[in-house]
Amino acid sequence: MLRALYSEHGGPLFGYVLRLTGGDRSQAEDVVQETLLRAWKHPESLVGRPVRPWLFTVARNLVVDAHRAKRARPxxxxxxxxxxxxxxxxxxxxxxxxxxxxxxxxxxxxxxxxxxxxxxxxxxxxxxxxxxxxxxxxxxxxxxxxxxxxxxxxxxxxxxxxx
CATH class of the missing domain: 1.10.10.10 (Winged helix-like DNA-binding domain superfamily/Winged helix DNA-binding domain)
Incomplete structure (x- = not known):
């Protein structure tokens, strides 16, 4: 399942996250990996809905959370x-x-x-x-x-x- 998700959505997801992270390839790779890991851990979230919007939403939330965490530090x-x-x-x-x-x-x-x-x-x-x-x-x-x-x-x- 995970391999199929990555082969179908990995490229567009990586491009989207790369834009969100300002071109930081390392952070983008980490976010894509974490997004796919969450999809793997919660397959029930993918049933009965389009997969790509769910993946993009999770990835965006991860980027926003990382940005907020950094700004929260002195x-x-x-x-x-x-x-x-x-x-x-x-x-x-x-x-x-x-x-x-x-x-x-x-x-x-x-x-x-x-x-x-x-x-x-x-x-x-x-x-x-x-x-x-x-x-x-x-x-x-x-x-x-x-x-x-x-x-x-x-x-x-x-x-x-x-x-």
Whole structure:
């Protein structure tokens, strides 16, 4: 079923999502994959109705949700995510030096701030997962992450690594 859906609707769906994401191929591929996964998990939603409009609606909702999720995060997280990702043109030595500087800056943070950043950024846990792991409320994870990122940004700026 999934293969038939993809062969019939995959191309137009990908083109539609690519336009919605502003040409971001990676995000478009992820959205198409998630859309088809939802169709596979909920085949009852496809019975008795045209399939393509349902797929396009689900894809649009996924793009809107991703956009809203990004906008809900404080701007400090956008800047620091850029610092923590490796620039495409840098070589191994530059990456090693940046990693070393970020690790050194992390050691200057309080243990509570460092723990929150390690759980959310390095281990990729959600706020709820980090809260469970650290044994603190989700709201505390959010506020500590906010202040930890601000402190990390300041520490990196002091080391000459301004965004």
């Amino acid at each position: 701007p400090e997280t956008w800047i620091d995510e850029q610092l923590m990702t490796t620039p495409s043109g840098s070589d191994d030595i530059d990456r090693a030096l940046e990693s070393w500087a970020v690790a050194e800056a992390l050691t200057g943070l309080s243990p509570a701030h460092r723990a929150v950043l390690v759980e959310t950024f390095y281990r990729g846990r959600s706020v709820a997962e980090a809260a469970t792991t650290l044994g603190i409320p989700p709201g505390t994870v959010k506020s500590r992450t906010y202040y930890a990122l601000r402190a990390l940004k300041l520490a990196l700026e002091e080391r000459g690594m301004a965004p």
